[in-house]
Amino acid sequence: MTQPLPLPAPPDGTGHDYILVCKAIAFISRAFRDQPKTEEIAAAVGVSTAELNALFRRWAGLTPKAFLQAVTLDHARRLLDGEASVLDAAYDSGLSGPGRLHDLFVTHEAMSPGEYKAGGAGLTIRYGFHASPFGLALVMANERGLCGLAFADAAAAPGAALDPAAPAAAKSFSGPIGRAAALADMTHRWPRARLIEDTAATAPYAERIFRPDLWRADQPLNVFMIGTDFEVRVWQTLLKIPMGQATTYSTIAGHIGNPKASRAVGAAVGRNPVSFVVPCHRVLGKSGALTGYHWGITRKQAMLGWEAGRAG
DNA sequence: AGCAACAAATATC
DNA sequence: GATATTTGTTGCT
Numbered sequence: 149m150t151q152p153l154p155l156p157a158p159p160d161g162t163g164h165d166y167i168l169v170c171k172a173i174a175f176i177s178r179a180f181r182d183q184p185k186t187e188e189i190a191a192a193v194g195v196s197t198a199e200l201n202a203l204f205r206r207w208a209g210l211t212p213k214a215f216l217q218a219v220t221l222d223h224a225r226r227l228l229d230g231e232a233s234v235l236d237a238a239y240d241s242g243l244s245g246p247g248r249l250h251d252l253f254v255t256h257e258a259m260s261p262g263e264y265k266a267g268g269a270g271l272t273i274r275y276g277f278h279a280s281p282f283g284l285a286l287v288m289a290n291e292r293g294l295c296g297l298a299f300a301d302a303a304a305a306p307g308a309a310l311d312p313a314a315p316a317a318a319k320s321f322s323g324p325i326g327r328a329a330a331l332a333d334m335t336h337r338w339p340r341a342r343l344i345e346d347t348a349a350t351a352p353y354a355e356r357i358f359r360p361d362l363w364r365a366d367q368p369l370n371v372f373m374i375g376t377d378f379e380v381r382v383w384q385t386l387l388k389i390p391m392g393q394a395t396t397y398s399t400i401a402g403h404i405g406n407p408k409a410s411r412a413v414g415a416a417v418g419r420n421p422v423s424f425v426v427p428c429h430r431v432l433g434k435s436g437a438l439t440g441y442h443w444g445i446t447r448k449q450a451m452l453g454w455e456a457g458r459a460g
Numbered sequence: 461a462g463c464a465a466c467a468a469a470t471a472t473c
Numbered sequence: 474g475a476t477a478t479t480t481g482t483t484g485c486t
Contacts, residue, residue: 378485397465401484411465412484418464419486433465440464448464 168193168203169436170456172212177453186212257292258373258380268338268374275334276347277327278354281454282424282447286330287350287357293370294353297422299443300330337421338374357425360391371422382416383426391455394430397439410434418442424451 175192176184184192189212190200204212275288277300288296335343356362356369363369373380381404389395397417401410420426423443429451433439441448 376486401465406484408466408482409484411463411482412486414464415462415485416464428464431464434467442464445464 168195168200172200172204173453174456176212177456257370258384259375261377264374264376266340268341271338271341272344273335273338273341274344274346274349275331276345276350276354278347278351280354280358282443282450284327285354285358286327286334287354288334289350289353290372293372294357294422294425295372295374296334297357297425298330298334299423299447300327334421369425371425373426374421375416375419378412379416379419382413383420383422386417386420386426386428386431389427389430391427394432394452396432396434396436398434400431414439430455 171193172189175189179192186197186200190197193200195203200212271290273288273290273295275286275296278285278287280299282299284300286296286298286300287294288298335341353369373383375383382400385400385403396410397413398407398410400417401407401413404413406412414431417428417431418440420428423429429441429448438445438448438452
């Protein structure tokens with residue numbers, strides 16, 4: 149019952165491939181400074197270059213080379229932003245993050261259906277914009293905890309720079325662009341809530357969310373989830389996925405008792421208001437493909453790479 | 461009516 | 474043969 153969420157590790161084919169891809173992603177995230185050749189990546193994983201290419205293409209939708217570029221690009225951008233403090237802190241703090249802390253770190257509290265229906269009436273939400281490893285983040289919180297996390301820039305969806313022949317990556321970014329749009333995207337979920345810009349109040353949240361070294365089970369981050377019953381159940385399941393690992397939509401569907409509801413799970417995952425903290429980026433298609441992501445497929449890749457690099 | 465899915469069938473190399 | 478593309482079905486908002 150309370151088993152730690154069955155991850156796609158089992159039968160021969162898929163599980164094996166999955167591990168290989170994980171290894172490759174971890175290797176690239178770790179060694180991107182050296183700009184390893186595809187050959188070297190393949191050697192590190194233990195397969196031929198042809199296999200690696202096919203595998204990667206099948207699982208991640210792009211070639212190992214393209215993934216390497218994405219990781220490198222992302223790193224460069226963070227340094228350029230002059231917001232290197234978060235990144236440096238993460239790298240320099242030894243990345244001690246024993247990978248499993250994430251799920252312990254986050255506790256949650258759901259809204260009652262009645263409160264949900266009220267559209268957030270009587271709720272006071274404070275919000276602020278903060279730099280993060282994955283672009284400008286919009287952080288929202290109320291007295292009971294963190295209640296929203298979104299991204300406000302399109303910078304992490306550089307489909308063009310990444311792979312000119314893959315307009316899919318750029319097109320897939322359907323999310324809002326810009327602060328006002330991001331704020332609107334989040335607030336229309338709770339139309340009656342009172343909003344106050346209060347960067348000072350949200351800064352501590354931003355600080356803790358993106359620094360694994362601050363994740364502690366004894367000082368949990370409280371998350372206030374606002375959604376329908378079904379959505380909340382899906383999000384709770386997501387919180388059980390350990391950092392650096394991934395699951396599938398259909399696995400979650402089975403886990404909450406409706407094996408055939410995978411499509412609905414996908415929709416619910418996408419509606420998750422606290423992206424990254426509720427690890428929606430750790431959900432892949434059953435074939436292992438990186439499917440959609442509200443804030444851009446590239447950002448999803450960056451998150452997975454970021455985590456893979458410090459989970460092992 | 462519309463989805464961040466899936467499986468099976470079919471077309472393509 | 475192994476991969477693209479299409480088609481029917483699916484559960485929840």
